[in-house]
Amino acid sequence: MPSASRSRSLPSGDPPSVSDPIRIDVAAAAGGYPVLVGAGASSSLPQLARAHAPGGRVGLVSDSNVGPLHAERIAEACRQEGLAVSLQTFPAGERSKTRTRWAELTDAFLDFGLGRDGCVMAVGGGVATDLGGFVAATYLRGVPVIQVPTSYLAMIDASVGGKTGVDVEAGKNLVGAFHAPVAVVADTALLRTLPAKERGEGLVEAVKHGAILDGDHLEVIEEGASDLLAAEADTAASVIAASVRIKAEVVAEDEREGGYRQILNFGHTVGHAVEAASEYGLGHGSAVALGMVAEAQMGEEMGITVAGTRDRLERVLGRILGRDAVSDAAPETADALFTRAVGFLDQDKKVRGGRPRYVLLEGIGSVAPGEGWTHDVPDEIAHGALERVLKGG
Amino acid sequence: MPSASRSRSLPSGDPPSVSDPIRIDVAAAAGGYPVLVGAGASSSLPQLARAHAPGGRVGLVSDSNVGPLHAERIAEACRQEGLAVSLQTFPAGERSKTRTRWAELTDAFLDFGLGRDGCVMAVGGGVATDLGGFVAATYLRGVPVIQVPTSYLAMIDASVGGKTGVDVEAGKNLVGAFHAPVAVVADTALLRTLPAKERGEGLVEAVKHGAILDGDHLEVIEEGASDLLAAEADTAASVIAASVRIKAEVVAEDEREGGYRQILNFGHTVGHAVEAASEYGLGHGSAVALGMVAEAQMGEEMGITVAGTRDRLERVLGRILGRDAVSDAAPETADALFTRAVGFLDQDKKVRGGRPRYVLLEGIGSVAPGEGWTHDVPDEIAHGALERVLKGG
Numbered sequence: 001m002p003s004a005s006r007s008r009s010l011p012s013g014d015p016p017s018v019s020d021p022i023r024i025d026v027a028a029a030a031g032g033y034p035v036l037v038g039a040g041a042s043s044s045l046p047q048l049a050r051a052h053a054p055g056g057r058v059g060l061v062s063d064s065n066v067g068p069l070h071a072e073r074i075a076e077a078c079r080q081e082g083l084a085v086s087l088q089t090f091p092a093g094e095r096s097k098t099r100t101r102w103a104e105l106t107d108a109f110l111d112f113g114l115g116r117d118g119c120v121m122a123v124g125g126g127v128a129t130d131l132g133g134f135v136a137a138t139y140l141r142g143v144p145v146i147q148v149p150t151s152y153l154a155m156i157d158a159s160v161g162g163k164t165g166v167d168v169e170a171g172k173n174l175v176g177a178f179h180a181p182v183a184v185v186a187d188t189a190l191l192r193t194l195p196a197k198e199r200g201e202g203l204v205e206a207v208k209h210g211a212i213l214d215g216d217h218l219e220v221i222e223e224g225a226s227d228l229l230a231a232e233a234d235t236a237a238s239v240i241a242a243s244v245r246i247k248a249e250v251v252a253e254d255e256r257e258g259g260y261r262q263i264l265n266f267g268h269t270v271g272h273a274v275e276a277a278s279e280y281g282l283g284h285g286s287a288v289a290l291g292m293v294a295e296a297q298m299g300e301e302m303g304i305t306v307a308g309t310r311d312r313l314e315r316v317l318g319r320i321l322g323r324d325a326v327s328d329a330a331p332e333t334a335d336a337l338f339t340r341a342v343g344f345l346d347q348d349k350k351v352r353g354g355r356p357r358y359v360l361l362e363g364i365g366s367v368a369p370g371e372g373w374t375h376d377v378p379d380e381i382a383h384g385a386l387e388r389v390l391k392g393g
Numbered sequence: 394m395p396s397a398s399r400s401r402s403l404p405s406g407d408p409p410s411v412s413d414p415i416r417i418d419v420a421a422a423a424g425g426y427p428v429l430v431g432a433g434a435s436s437s438l439p440q441l442a443r444a445h446a447p448g449g450r451v452g453l454v455s456d457s458n459v460g461p462l463h464a465e466r467i468a469e470a471c472r473q474e475g476l477a478v479s480l481q482t483f484p485a486g487e488r489s490k491t492r493t494r495w496a497e498l499t500d501a502f503l504d505f506g507l508g509r510d511g512c513v514m515a516v517g518g519g520v521a522t523d524l525g526g527f528v529a530a531t532y533l534r535g536v537p538v539i540q541v542p543t544s545y546l547a548m549i550d551a552s553v554g555g556k557t558g559v560d561v562e563a564g565k566n567l568v569g570a571f572h573a574p575v576a577v578v579a580d581t582a583l584l585r586t587l588p589a590k591e592r593g594e595g596l597v598e599a600v601k602h603g604a605i606l607d608g609d610h611l612e613v614i615e616e617g618a619s620d621l622l623a624a625e626a627d628t629a630a631s632v633i634a635a636s637v638r639i640k641a642e643v644v645a646e647d648e649r650e651g652g653y654r655q656i657l658n659f660g661h662t663v664g665h666a667v668e669a670a671s672e673y674g675l676g677h678g679s680a681v682a683l684g685m686v687a688e689a690q691m692g693e694e695m696g697i698t699v700a701g702t703r704d705r706l707e708r709v710l711g712r713i714l715g716r717d718a719v720s721d722a723a724p725e726t727a728d729a730l731f732t733r734a735v736g737f738l739d740q741d742k743k744v745r746g747g748r749p750r751y752v753l754l755e756g757i758g759s760v761a762p763g764e765g766w767t768h769d770v771p772d773e774i775a776h777g778a779l780e781r782v783l784k785g786g
Contacts, residue, residue: 029422029423030422099496103561106561106567106568107561110563110564110567111563137570138531138558138568138570139568140567140569141556141557141558141566141569141570141571142570142571164534165531168496168499168500168503169500170500170503170504171503173534174503174532174533175499175533176534177530177531177534177535177570178534
């Protein structure tokens with residue numbers, strides 16, 4: 001365009017500079033939205049906030065870890081842009097993902113005077129994006145939310161799909177809403193402050209994307225494992241962008257989780273049960289890693305999944321989690337964990353109104369269609385596989 | 394159809410019997426839904442529930458008044474159809490429309506084992522349909538809801554539009570979601586149990602529909618006032634159906650309240666403030682009646698609304714509310730009510746992030762476009778009109 005802005009430093013036609021974020025456009029019923037991935041991408045937040053908060057007010061949600069590291073700086077940058085910002089931080093951790101915190105954040109923004117012409121911004125890991133997203137979904141019956149994931153897990157998994165929610169006593173994420181963001185900004189430079197343990201945990205979801213739909217993606221992760229664990233910003237950006245693309249394609253097919261989107265739950269039926277059984281002492285990634293391995297084992301035993309799939313997954317997960325994913329994740333308490341996990345699978349049965357359903361692979365990169373992309377697995381096979389994986393074998 | 398069910402008593406081709414419900418199809422982004430209006434329409438509920446709860450479980454929400462009168466019978470009829478029903482009743486009244494009740498109902502249904510393959514049914518007035526609707530909107534990120542309004546207000550106003558929510562300290566309906574029902578069943582035979590006072594209160598919203606879009610509708614209400622107040626089921630059905638059609642057309646234009654839907658807020662800027670100022674001692678209908686009269690007065694003073702509109706509205710509202718709508722609704726406490734209402738208008742300002750906006754008529758049946766269908770009214774005119782209306786003048 002001849003009238004291109006003069007503030008753009010590169011003449012049009014040149015290749016984008018290495019720090020230009022990768023942009024993925026996600027389709028959603030309520031209007032699509034961009035996911036921007038790259039080192040430094042968060043510098044675009046003040047302008048994005050301005051665009052989505054014509055009234056000039058921004059309700060910023062973050063946690064006690066990410067707040068001082070990143071959210072305060074982002075709030076300040078927004079204020080420099082002339083926006084009024086209310087930064088609300090909650091104590092870091094899954095235990096904050098409650099209806100009580102949701103109500104407190106809502107009331108703080110009402111008190112601040114955030115209106116329909118304002119927006120919410122959530123800065124942090126999956127707890128911040130889920131909780132902040134749910135506040136936005138129900139605030140004055142829904143205001144725009146800009147998601148700013150700062151962990152691998154949130155960048156890879158929570159960026160796309162519009163799921164928001166909180167945990168209740170009966171289980172995780174049982175209360176919530178689908179509320180697509182207006183934009184997602186994944187600044188991979190922020191990953192440097194992510195604790196080492198959480199890096200591998202978060203990359204497990206990228207492994208899942210490779211496992212269900214793209215064997216090449218799995219190889220890229222395996223080969224780039226050291227760089228990824230070192231939070232090298234450009235390698236991270238390229239893997240995150242590839243994962244976001246995979247998830248965006250799935251969600252575009254099935255925004256409300258009626259069918260095809262089920263494939264994203266590979267590893268999660270067992271994963272959620274194990275995570276709950278550990279009282280959330282086990283990280284989400286480790287739990288899903290165990291879940292994927294157990295569900296691959298089930299599939300192999302049922303003759304649905306090609307032999308060797310479990311081994312391949314274990315190898316990649318071992319690189320990512322920096323250890324033998326399975327035996328380390330299941331300490332001496334394996335017996336107790338197994339018993340409790342089976343209990344949670346039964347509870348899942350009750351809550352979902354039927355038997356637990358499992359996503360099973362045909363092999364790496366391909367999900368077995370089953371019935372609505374899930375399978376009924378006989379209890380003896382499901383529990384047997386879980387026991388083998390938890391106790392080693 | 395030659396294979397028509399033998400249980401149908403009339404041969405096909407005959408005109409429908411008088412007890413066949415009127416069906417209005419409402420358009421909605423997530424798929425349209427039918428509103429069934431007529432005496433006896435609730436007999437279709439077991440089959441509707443069966444269709445929307447393939448898992449066989451129904452979470453029924455009602456209040457302590459409507460539960461024994463109607464919801465228990467409906468629950469029993471659903472059980473006869475082979476469905477498992479959990480009937481949860483809350484104490485009748487607006488004060489139950491809280492996040493606490495919402496959480497209690499949610500937890501009760503989780504405990505009952507209501508799954509994604511179940512549905513919620515809300516039986517009662519606007520509190521039950523708003524609260525039950527919000528439970529459904531956020532339960533496992535959204536399950537289907539069948540709305541069964543049993544009051545004029547809920548049949549006329551809450552049936553269409555998908556608004557759900559609860560009140561918080563800062564104001565009414567500030568937390569909620571848009572969640573379109575899968576069906577609405579307005580059985581006008583149930584209106585017989587509606588206390589006389591609430592009949593007129595509820596019909597005020599029908600007057601509003603006439604005021605903004607259809608002068609003929611206003612005349613039908615005025616002429617049928619005695620039958621309507623006597624809850625004569627067929628007259629009620631025809632007026633409710635006409636109102637539902639008007640509202641459905643507006644909502645189809647603007648499902649998420651971005652613009653045109655604002656016209657449904659005629660009378661409501663003042664109405665909500667007066668209602669809050671009375672600490673909800675004043676009924677919603679009486680408050681909106683005062684609001685419509687005050688906002689007509691504002692419009693006339695600003696030269697936007699044709700002279701005589703306020704008088705016309707007062708006359709119809711007087712027939713419906715069975716008294717002089719204005720002076721009776723504003724007792725000796727008019728001074729205090731006025732002061733408090735102005736305070737709430739200021740608070741509204743703060744919460745909505747700007748000045749309060751008013752919907753103003755050009756005349757009966759026609760709204761002045763203004764800016765996004767609302768107007769900024771100078772405080773001295775707005776407060777002056779409110780004072781005149783509250784104190785008589």
